[in-house]
Amino acid sequence: MNIENYNAILTSLPTSVLLVAVSKTKPNEDIQTLYNEGQRIFGENKAQELRTKYEMLPKDIEWHFIGHLQSNKIKYIAPFIAMIHSVDSLKLLQEINKLALKYDRVIPCLLQFHIAKEESKFGFDWVECEAMLQDPDFWALKNVEIAGVMGMATLTDDENQIRSEFQLLKNHFDRLKAGYFPDNANFKEISMGMTDDYQIAIEEGSTLVRIGSAIFGER
Numbered sequence: 001m002n003i004e005n006y007n008a009i010l011t012s013l014p015t016s017v018l019l020v021a022v023s024k025t026k027p028n029e030d031i032q033t034l035y036n037e038g039q040r041i042f043g044e045n046k047a048q049e050l051r052t053k054y055e056m057l058p059k060d061i062e063w064h065f066i067g068h069l070q071s072n073k074i075k076y077i078a079p080f081i082a083m084i085h086s087v088d089s090l091k092l093l094q095e096i097n098k099l100a101l102k103y104d105r106v107i108p109c110l111l112q113f114h115i116a117k118e119e120s121k122f123g124f125d126w127v128e129c130e131a132m133l134q135d136p137d138f139w140a141l142k143n144v145e146i147a148g149v150m151g152m153a154t155l156t157d158d159e160n161q162i163r164s165e166f167q168l169l170k171n172h173f174d175r176l177k178a179g180y181f182p183d184n185a186n187f188k189e190i191s192m193g194m195t196d197d198y199q200i201a202i203e204e205g206s207t208l209v210r211i212g213s214a215i216f217g218e219r
Contacts, residue, residue, distance in 0.1 A: 001030050006215045009198075017202055018060030020191075024049070028056050030216055035061065043085075043210050049071035054080055063158060066150075066191075066210055068122050071095040079107065084110045084112070085150040085191050085210075088122045090132045093144055100143035110150040110191050111164030113172050115165040117154045126172060127189050133180050146181065148207070150175045153197055162197050166204035173205070 006021075013019060020043040023031045031042060035058055044050040045067025047080060054077075062082040069086055077084075078099035087093055087109045100107040114123035124132070132138050151169040153162040173190050181187035191208040193201025198209040 001031055001216055003033070004215070006037065006039070009211060009214060017206060018208050020066065020210045021215055022066065022194075022210050023053075023216065024067070024212065026212075026216045028053060031057055031061075034215070035089065040130075041082075043212070047076040050081075051076040054090055063209075074099050078107070079103045080103070081107060083110065083147065083189075085110045085208075086112045086122065086183065088112045088124055088171045090135060090138060093141060097141040097143045105143065106145050108147040108186070110148050110189060111146060111176070113149055113151045113169055115151040115153065115168050117156075117161070117165075123151060126175075129172070129176075133176075146184075147185055147186050148191065149176065150191035151210075152194070153192070153201075155196075159200060163200050163204060166192050166197075166201050166206070170205040203213070 010019060011179055018041060020041050021034055021039050022043040024045045040060065041062045041064060043064045043066040043191060050063060050065065056092065063080065064083045064085060065077055065081055066085045069084060069092065074095050084096065084107060093109065096107055096109060111129060112123040114125055142149055147171055153165040156162065169192055170190060177187055189207050190205055192206045192207040195211050195214040198211055
């Protein structure tokens with residue numbers, strides 16, 4: 001845990017950018033320490049681990065789910081999750097919607113795009129996303145709120161490549177905003193940028209940066 005780093009990162013962020021402190025695999029004590037410093041948004045990638053942390057930690061924490069989410073795990077987080085960053089199919093959205101309805105909630109979600117050169121990353125390409133947005137079943141979902149987009153750049157030292165991938169995500173966001181969500185003030189988030197590339201992401205329009213190891217140390 002590096003509080004100096006945390007404060008330095010926080011100071012460096014523009015007012016338009018929020019910090020998601022990625023606390024996955026980290027103990028509750030570390031999260032509580034950061035909470036005591038004033039941090040309220042934390043990111044996790046395992047639903048059952050997240051539910052356990054939710055039960056043990058302060059209830060005004062805003063939990064963001066940032067990992068690949070399986071349909072059968074939504075039930076663990078549906079009652080309280082503040083935002084799901086990693087929606088990559090209509091089927092997943094329908095499941096989130098079903099459980100949000102059960103708990104009388106509207107759950108904010110981000111559409112995850114595959115922008116990296118690596119095959120291992122999840123996410124829509126533009127054609128898949130547009131096909132979903134033209135499906136009447138998508139617009140029938142009333143208990144999810146599409147709040148923006150999310151993506152992960154390739155793990156590389158090539159800053160030009162990282163920048164071009166972030167520019168692609170920003171372009172997707174702009175096209176979606178203009179074409180499908182022009183009157184939705186809640187469609188405003190671009191979740192991109194992690195410990196090694198968040199400064200580039202901010203320059204390219206990020207509104208949410210997901211930073212873990214620079215704050216909590218390596219896993």
